Amino acid sequence: MVRGAVVESAVRFGVLAGVTVVSISSVSPVELLVAAVAAAGGAFAARRLRLAAGVAPGGAQGAVRAAVLVPAGVVRGCGVLTSALVSGSRRAGFGRILLREGVGAGWAGVLLAASPDTCVVEIPEPGEVLVHELGPGPGPVDGVVADAEGAP
Structure with missing residues (x-):
């Protein structure tokens, strides 16, 4: 259960941080920090919303x-x-x-x-x-x- 939560949060964090870093023109340490903090908050919120909605991840066929x-x-x-x-x-x-x-x-x-x-x-x-x-x-x-x- 905990392992699934960590994997889900890590995947969400990676995607959000990646999109943020790709979207900015020059990457400085401050921008990386902002991207990481925003991605962590977004990953946490996305997981909480998914749990509140009672939706299980899955159904990736196709x-x-x-x-x-x-x-x-x-x-x-x-x-x-x-x-x-x-x-x-x-x-x-x-x-x-x-x-x-x-x-x-x-x-x-x-x-x-x-x-x-x-x-x-x-x-x-x-x-x-x-x-x-x-x-x-x-x-x-x-x-x-x-x-x-x-x-x-």
Whole structure:
């Protein structure tokens, strides 16, 4: 139990500190200290919020494949959004995406929302995501995370 908490906090700390250090132009000792303190606070808060929400980490099946497809989804989404703006199309609508077995709703929602033509509205249950989409059909990330029966 304690080992899992330490690993989870260390991973969160590493990601947050890494993003902060990469985001600044020149790295000085003071900036590293600020990044470490901010990342430690963020990792602590993220773990406490996860525990308060009663959500267990997991469900990483397909995460790497979906993350690799995010740039393609962003390019497609920009095209769909531009097309909708130029043509005045009103094909937008709400949809329910049932997630495949082993796919975490949290990370899947973040990757789905990365596309400019998709907005994640709600995650009512761990295996389901409600979205508002402009696109004519499912995007690249949808194909990885969505159950074939639950595709929009």
